[in-house]
Amino acid sequence: xxxxxxxxxxxxxxxxxxxxxxxxxxxxxxxxxxxxxxxxxxxxxxxxxxxxxxxxxxxxxxxxxxxxxxxxxxxxxxxxxxxxxxxxxxxxxxxxxxxxxxxxxxxxxxxxxxxxxxxxxxxxxxxxxxxxxxxxxxxxxxxxxxxxxxxxxxxxxxxxxxxxxxxxxxxxxxxxxxxxxxxxxxxxxxxxxxxxxxxxxxxxxxxxxxxxxxxxxxxxxxxxxxxxxxxxxxxxxxxxxxxx
Amino acid sequence: xxxxxxxxxxxxxxxxxxxxxxxxxxxxxxxxxxxxxxxxxxxxxxxxxxxxxxxxxxxxxxxxxxxxxxxxxxxxxxxxxxxxxxxxxxxxxxxxxxxxxxxxxxxxxxxxxxxxxxxxxxxxxxxxxxxxxxxxxxxxxxxxxxxxxxxxxxxxxxxxxxxxxxxxxxxxxxxxxxxxxxxxxxxxxxxxxxxxxxxxxxxxxxxxxxxxxxxxxxxxxxxxxxxxxxxxxxxxxxxxxxxxxxxxxxxxxxxxxxxxxxxxxxxxxxxxxxxxxxxxxxxxxxxxxxxxxxxxxxxxxxxxxxxxxxxxxxxxxxxxxxxxxxxxxxxxxxxxxxxxxxxxxxxxxxxxxx
Numbered sequence: 146x147x148x149x150x151x152x153x154x155x156x157x158x159x160x161x162x163x164x165x166x167x168x169x170x171x172x173x174x175x176x177x178x179x180x181x182x183x184x185x186x187x188x189x190x191x192x193x194x195x196x197x198x199x200x201x202x203x204x205x206x207x208x209x210x211x212x213x214x215x216x217x218x219x220x221x222x223x224x225x226x227x228x229x230x231x232x233x234x235x236x237x238x239x240x241x242x243x244x245x246x247x248x249x250x251x252x253x254x255x256x257x258x259x260x261x262x263x264x265x266x267x268x269x270x271x272x273x274x275x276x277x278x279x280x281x282x283x284x285x286x287x288x289x290x291x292x293x294x295x296x297x298x299x300x301x302x303x304x305x306x307x308x309x310x311x312x313x314x315x316x317x318x319x320x321x322x323x324x325x326x327x328x329x330x331x332x333x334x335x336x337x338x339x340x341x342x343x344x345x346x347x348x349x350x351x352x353x354x355x356x357x358x359x360x361x362x363x364x365x366x367x368x369x370x371x372x373x374x375x376x377x378x379x380x381x382x383x384x385x386x387x388x389x
Numbered sequence: 390x391x392x393x394x395x396x397x398x399x400x401x402x403x404x405x406x407x408x409x410x411x412x413x414x415x416x417x418x419x420x421x422x423x424x425x426x427x428x429x430x431x432x433x434x435x436x437x438x439x440x441x442x443x444x445x446x447x448x449x450x451x452x453x454x455x456x457x458x459x460x461x462x463x464x465x466x467x468x469x470x471x472x473x474x475x476x477x478x479x480x481x482x483x484x485x486x487x488x489x490x491x492x493x494x495x496x497x498x499x500x501x502x503x504x505x506x507x508x509x510x511x512x513x514x515x516x517x518x519x520x521x522x523x524x525x526x527x528x529x530x531x532x533x534x535x536x537x538x539x540x541x542x543x544x545x546x547x548x549x550x551x552x553x554x555x556x557x558x559x560x561x562x563x564x565x566x567x568x569x570x571x572x573x574x575x576x577x578x579x580x581x582x583x584x585x586x587x588x589x590x591x592x593x594x595x596x597x598x599x600x601x602x603x604x605x606x607x608x609x610x611x612x613x614x615x616x617x618x619x620x621x622x623x624x625x626x627x628x629x630x631x632x633x634x635x636x637x638x639x640x641x642x643x644x645x646x647x648x649x650x651x652x653x654x655x656x657x658x659x660x661x662x663x664x665x666x667x668x669x670x671x672x673x674x675x676x677x678x679x680x681x682x683x684x685x686x687x688x689x690x691x692x693x694x695x696x697x698x699x700x701x702x703x704x705x706x707x708x709x710x711x712x713x714x715x716x717x718x719x720x721x722x723x724x725x726x727x728x729x730x731x732x733x734x735x736x737x738x739x740x741x742x743x
């Protein structure tokens with residue numbers, strides 16, 4: 146479970162995140178929706194302790210991220226916005242490296258590799274060097290290495306960004322798979338359709354603030370419209386920076 | 390397994406797979422300097438030796454005024470060339486290395502027993518001509534001395550009255566110490582070797598990691614950043630050290646390809662020297678790796694880092710340049726070392742403050 150309490154982060158005069166609070170529960174998919182530049186990535190970066198918030202608290206499974214960042218990172222599987230691979234290493238070696246940094250032993254890494262390879266359907270690319278991977282193959286490898294330590298909580302920053310239709314479908318399927326395993330899944334997106342189709346709970350962020358936090362149905366009710374898309378536009382105040 | 394060790398192993402493995410890095414570290418870096426060194430020194434020695442033995446052509450103006458002197462010059466390997474019109478200009482414009490002018494008054498002064506003047510026209514800033522000038526001057530001096538002795542003898546005096554003082558020189562230099570002139574260039578080459586060896590990794594592990602966007606995922610792991618840094622520094626140091634070791638070995642082999650014995654020098658680099666050099670360079674290698682990593686970590690891209698590190702390469706040239714301007718004796722060196730112990734090496738501190 147990930148709890149975010151009143152996060153603030155400013156870069157100079159720009160308030161990127163201005164009082165964001167929400168909770169992502171286990172066994173649920175929580176979507177962070179917002180236009181480009183709304184503060185989604187900054188919020189997530191504070192969650193996985195890459196940045197320190199100016200104010201506010203992050204709790205992962207009850208552990209304060211500011212007090213014990215290492216334990217928090219152990220409990221998180223993170224697919225950041227930046228998902229570069231080591232080109233001269235094979236997919237397996239990329240995953241293996243992160244597994245070792247997570248403190249896993251070789252046998253565990255091998256078992257997890259097999260499981261992830263199957264779940265993400267990356268059989269033929271496992272032993273290939275990641276130089277020349279397609280966008281989809283890169284994302285798969287990045288996800289596999291992020292989840293090698295079998296984390297209870299998964300944070301994915303725009304996981305379908307740059308993927309084609311088939312890969313996007315597979316990715317959504319994989320997120321549901323993670324949910325069915327009882328994990329807490331938190332992902333960000335600026336694609337309304339995706340969030341609407343996948344999420345148990347939607348947190349809408351605009352201008353660094355949470356403007357809505359509800360289940361898709363509630364959101365429709367709040368905005369008094371049947372159409373989720375219209376509901377989003379209504380709570381955000383404009384359709385700028387969103388994609389259907 | 391320790392996280393720093395994991396990072397270290399991964400960086401070493403990944404960079405060993407990069408052909409360009411391996412070539413630079415293991416071949417170009419350590420071998421370039423010794424090869425240039427050998428070619429340079431060989432060329433220099435060969436030219437000097439050739440010059441000392443070859444006939445030296447000298448334009449002589451007014452040769453007819455001093456036939457005896459001209460004969461003597463010919464006997465000593467000087468080829469008398471036709472006089473040229475404007476000797477000063479010719480020398481300035483490097484058409485001639487040196488010109489000998491014998492004035493009309495020469496014969497008269499000589500026969501009167503007065504000092505007869507000859508003019509040697511040369512350009513002292515022409516390094517190339519220095520050997521020739523010294524050679525001709527030596528021949529003229531010898532002629533003057535011989536003639537003087539003969540004149541004194543002819544007056545029934547002992548030639549020794551012309552030598553109230555005799556200076557006997559006792560040169561205490563050994564073949565080894567004469568070679569130290571060449572050795573003085575070695576530290577720079579060694580430091581350069583370590584610089585080139587560490588460069589690729591210092592960039593790849595910092596700016597490279599940032600550019601290929603793998604730094605953020607790396608930091609999402611439950612590992613202290615200091616441990617990641619230690620692993621990366623370790624890998625950079627090991628590559629720099631390997632490059633340095635190869636560099637030293639290459640130089641020890643290079644000594645055998647140089648005709649140092651012809652100059653009365655010895656340039657022998659044994660196992661003792663190699664191990665001692667490695668030991669003294671060890672802290673410096675770690676410092677170079679740290680310095681390179683620091684500079685590269687400030688860069689946003691690979692190219693930017695390359696620019697910084699290229700500029701950084703001038704840093705090790707500073708002490709070498711200072712040493713050639715203010716030659717160091719052993720006492721100086723010890724005093725300088727004690728100074729270093731008190732404060733960081735002055736030439737490195739500005740970059741660290743950055």
